Amino acid sequence: MQADAFEKRPSVAERDSFVLCVDVGNSRSSFGLFAWDAGAQDEPLARWESSTLAQLTSDDARLSLLQVLSLMGSDLGLRAGELRRPRAAILSCVVPSLVEVWVQALSRVCERRPLVVGPGLKTGLKMRYRDPAEIGSDRIADALAARERYGAPVIALDLGTTLNVEAVGEDGSFLGGIIAPGLDMGARALSQDAARLPVVELGRPGAVIGRSTREAMLSGIVLGEVARMEGLVARVQAELGQVAPVVITGTRADELAELVSFEAKADANLTFRGLHQLFLQNERPAR
Structure with a gap:
């Protein structure tokens, strides 16, 4: 740093x-x-x-x-x-x-x-999930921090091993979300399951139409992820019945926030902020 x-x-x-x-x-x-x-x-x-x-x-x-x-x-x-x-x-x-x-x-x-973070810890979130015990601790932190920083409703995307999409309703409650394979997982699957495809270093594609195998793979992996994010966010917005702010955190959040067609805020510290808020809610520091 x-x-x-x-x-x-x-x-x-x-x-x-x-x-x-x-x-x-x-x-x-x-x-x-x-x-x-x-x-x-x-x-x-x-x-x-x-x-x-x-x-x-x-x-x-x-x-x-x-x-x-x-x-x-x-x-x-x-x-x-x-x-x-x-x-x-x-x-x-x-x-x-x-x-x-x-x-x-x-x-x-x-x-x-x-x-x-888990059962027994106060979250400050009203849960609409069928079984709150199933919710990943990182998902709770993301939803809480997104609501506190960006208001409600809000949609939070966390890019990691999985792509997690969290939806917070207009009343501030956690509605649920989406879990999908992440960007790195897709890249590994291509090289592992297709004998002639190499491992590629991820980055921003120079064009949609790749003029080499590596360029074609890079376009498919990165822009394919962008297209999936756009489609999932559009469907969540439609189900919410309104346009909600979108925040993106996790691996390559800055890069992908610039590539998506919807307006999105990249927030590298979203999960940390949510964890810290959970700490404050459960054990107020005292001198």
């Missing part, structure tokens, strides 16, 4: 207590650090992202956390060891086998056992 992004932040003495938001996805794990007394609309002081490992011990996760916190401290312009360990943490993990691994690691790195 760029040092100038933190020039107006409080001094080290003023930011010595933190809340760590951890979002463990199927492919990537993301970490966002918030000031202890930050309000619900505040942005993370620092963030980091790494690959999610399928096999992980609590010691592995703890080592990863210590490395991430050290790198975050460096991004904040702090010397080694100057960043104090977080006072608290909140965890969103969509990989069931890794939940307790990360809980144990966070309990050892932070001053207290982390909150875990």
Whole structure:
């Protein structure tokens, strides 16, 4: 992260207590650090992202956390060891086998056992889902943050291993959404299941009509994803019966927000902000 992004932040003495938001996805794990007394609309002081490992011990996760916190401290312009360990943490993990691994690691790195997004945690969202226990923790965070930042109704798209589309109704309730294969999954499927097709590095296609196999694949993968996003959003808007603001987060959110035909806001910190709001709603920090 760029040092100038933190020039107006409080001094080290003023930011010595933190809340760590951890979002463990199927492919990537993301970490966002918030000031202890930050309000619900505040942005993370620092963030980091790494690959999610399928096999992980609590010691592995703890080592990863210590490395991430050290790198975050460096991004904040702090010397080694100057960043104090977080006072608290909140965890969103969509990989069931890794939940307790990360809980144990966070309990050892932070001053207290982390909150875990799931049944029993207050969300502040009225649920229209048939079984709220089925909803992924990242989906809840996205819907909550989208409503708080962009109002209701609102549609949130999260681009990751899966493409998640969340719909919040005019009354602020969580209506449900859509889960579809994600951009990277589509790219891998093409190269794995078609013997003559190579792995391509994803990026913005220069044209719709590709003049090589790689260009044709890039167009099909990226613009195909754009077309799917446009079609799904149009159908959700129609079912809502009105045009709702659309926010896009996740991998390549900025690029795809520029390619879709509808107006959309790219928000890299949407999930982090939602996790932090969930923390505030369930454990109000007190000095």
